[in-house]
Amino acid sequence: MDTIWEHHKTIGDLLADAQRLQLELAHEIKKHPSRSGHISSNIETFEREQKQLTENIKELNVKLDRLSADTKTHQRKIDTLRNERYALQMSLKRKELEISVEREYVAAMRRMTVYTRTRSDYERTLLRLTSEQKQVLDRISLNTDFLIKGRAGTGKTLVLLKAIEKALGKGEQKALEIQELHPSVSLLTYTKALAKYDRYLAGILPSDIDADVISTVHAFLRKRINEADSCYHPENNDSTCIEICSPYATSSMSAQDILGEIKTFIWAHAVTRKEYLDEMIERKGMEKPLQAAARNTVWQAKEALEKYISETGCAPFQHFPIRLMQLLDDEKSKALIRRFDHICIDEAQDLTAATLQALKRLATRSVILAGDADQSIYQMGFSFQRAGLDIKGRSYILKTNFRNTVQIHHLAERFKGSSICESQEYSAAFKEGPLPELHQAPNSAALIELMTDRVSFFTKQLEYDLENICVLTPSKNDFPVIIQALTDKNIKSGSIRDDNFAFDESTSGIVRLSTLHSAKGLDFPVVLLYLPNEAKGVDGYNEETNAGICRNLVYVAMTRAMDHLQVFTLDNPDSRVIADLVECFSLT
Incomplete structure (x- = not known):
């Protein structure tokens, strides 16, 4: 901020100046593509060239002084050296101008970058709960399902973590109606990277939420399944599944196509036989239209694949929610599976309807979701209704993007x-x-x-x-x-x-x-x-x-x-x- 004060300009003026410099530099780069992306090396190179030019000029001055003693004899050489000196001086001025432009660009960028250069700067920006986010937190009742909606950068994850804080009794208890002394909570993500990141955020919160509360959805589902079926484990290679589907392949539908239909549509949406074959459920977003005969063939392949899974306990991760719901339908198995008071789901739009159905059945009090359908990168036709979640009147939109400029x-x-x-x-x-x-x-x-x-x-x-x-x-x-x-x-x-x-x-x-x-x-x-x-x-x-x-x-x-x-x-x-x-x- 001292730098800004010294310029005696408003922040708006400084931003305008800085953006003007960016545009000027972009124009220069279009004229000279080789300069693109080389600001740091340009400055270093220009400074070395400037130093060399200065040394060359000094050497020429010494030679000129010596030759001046006998101007008649050496006049021609003196003129040549003077021309060389003039050329070097012009080159030096151009180099000084280039350095000035590059340095001004860097200074402008630095004036607009005052918040997140260091780790501590970065962490401070992550932990500030805005008034809007506090309002959402106050609206969440852990006795019902709730959806936190918001575009990228609105802070959905932070609100989820703060809700967990309160549910665990580590924060203020306002509006959350905590009944248990030690409620059980789990925060789930689709990717391992996001699970790691959420653990990192939880670790720098004042309440220090236990990292064990956070995991990926697939690790969580497998753990719950193994509580009742210890033999069940993931199949990490599609080759066996494709081999099982191969006898059902046709000229218009390969074994790979059949497996894709089973994993990305039938299992993903927990589609029943009646829906798929009798009601001819719409297959939104799928590559090939399938008539009744083709669907019947796919269903036969699905049954063969599920027979293999039943016999070996080896299954693609897309089958995890299907298997968990099968176990929950059996009273003896259900008694062995741990339930949770509250299940929180980050980036919920990337989970399948079947996964959300299974998680809903594991939550005894509430499922709290954070998501934005416009950021879906795995699932199309995302629907909470298909997942069995009733969030009508129990959702809130975070409207302010505080991450991005x-x-x-x-x-x-x-x-x-x-x-x-x-x-x-x-x-x-x-x-x-x-x-x-x-x-x-x-x-x-x-x-x-x-x-x-x-x-x-x-x-x-x-x-x-x-x-x-x-x-x-x-x-x-x-x-x-x-x-x-x-x-x-x-x-x-x-x-x-x-x-x-x-x-x-x-x-x-x-x-x-x-x-x-x-x-x-x-x-x-x-x-x-x-x-x-x-x-x-x-x-x-x-x-x-x-x-x-x-x-x-x-x-x-x-x-x-x-x-x-x-x-x-x-x-x-x-x-x-x-x-x-x-x-x-x-x-x-």
């Missing part, structure tokens, strides 16, 4: 094709910041070079801690080459997907790497979105559905950024979704 928020909403900024249901972000930046290159090698140089810029020029920077990629297969490129610049990095990774101090000093999918629910001060191609679609979904999921996925990735969003794409992206994102930058 106004600039990031507007770009993300423009890409999403939403008129959200003008709607009454949601309000815009309020925190000003630098404009998101687009970097393009002709190939992935050049793109990675731009990206790693940008990491250097944020650490050396803007002084961000490495752990506050995250690189997001479509696939984990991108990790090795990125890690190597960062290592070549003496920058440590690591994947948040690694089993031994945690978001606490144990992994400080390294840049985070994540796939787009694993970044769901997380946030980082600086996000570098590496998009040489789009993420792989979901087997069994049609092209339109997969395009919608891909767009949601990129939207989710963009909205992980708190202060700075840097996007990296090829010059002519093949993906329509990525091309749309590039076009959005031209409208900024």
Whole structure:
């Protein structure tokens, strides 16, 4: 803030100046593409060149002084040296101007980046409960189901954690009507990365919620199943399941297609035989239309697959909720399965209807969900009604985006094709910041070079801690080459997907790497979105559905950024979704 005061300008004026500099630099980069992404190295190179030019001028001055003693003899050489000196002086002035432009850009970026450079800065921003969030917390009664809705960055996870605090008697008890002395609570997420992140957030809350309360949905379901069926375990390879489906394959439907139908539709929605065969239930978003004969074939394959599961206890994770509900239907098995007073679910829109049904049956008092259908990256046709949850009149929308800056928020909403900024249901972000930046290159090698140089810029020029920077990629297969490129610049990095990774101090000093999918629910001060191609679609979904999921996925990735969003794409992206994102930058 001292820097801002010295300029004797309003914050609005400073922001306008800073954004003007960003746009000027972007214009320069378009004229000189080689400069893109190399701010840090440019400054260092310019300073070295400036120093060398100064030394050369000094040497020429010495020679001129010596030659001046005999001007008649050496006049021609003196003129030559003077011309050389003039050329060097002009070059030095140009170099000083280039350094001045680069430094002014860095200074402008620093003026807009005053909150989250260090871990402690970052953690402080995460723990502030807004008045709007407090109102939602006060409305939650743990005797009924409740839905917390909100777009990216509205703080749904923090409200869930605060609700758990109160349910466990570790916070204020207002409006939660706690009856038990020691109520049982579980917070569930879809991805391992989000479970780790929620444990990290819980650990820095004053109440210090036990990490054991938080787990992934699939780990939770398997644990409950094993309480009544110890033989049940996951099948991590589709090859056996495909082999079982192979006898039912036809010229129009492969064994892979049949397995996809079973996993992503029949099991996902807990579809009954009557619904599937007699009522011909609509298969929203699925790739191929299926008539009665084809459905009958699929159902036969499903029964063969479930026979194998029953005999071996080996099943794909999509079958977990089906098996749990089978056990809950049996009174003897049901008595062996632990129930919970309250089950909280983060990013609920990514769970299947069958999973939510099973979790509802395990909760004795309430299911509290946080979600946003516009961020769905796994499930289409998301429906609480199908899941057996009655939240009518018991939901609340968080309207304020306090994670993203106004600039990031507007770009993300423009890409999403939403008129959200003008709607009454949601309000815009309020925190000003630098404009998101687009970097393009002709190939992935050049793109990675731009990206790693940008990491250097944020650490050396803007002084961000490495752990506050995250690189997001479509696939984990991108990790090795990125890690190597960062290592070549003496920058440590690591994947948040690694089993031994945690978001606490144990992994400080390294840049985070994540796939787009694993970044769901997380946030980082600086996000570098590496998009040489789009993420792989979901087997069994049609092209339109997969395009919608891909767009949601990129939207989710963009909205992980708190202060700075840097996007990296090829010059002519093949993906329509990525091309749309590039076009959005031209409208900024």
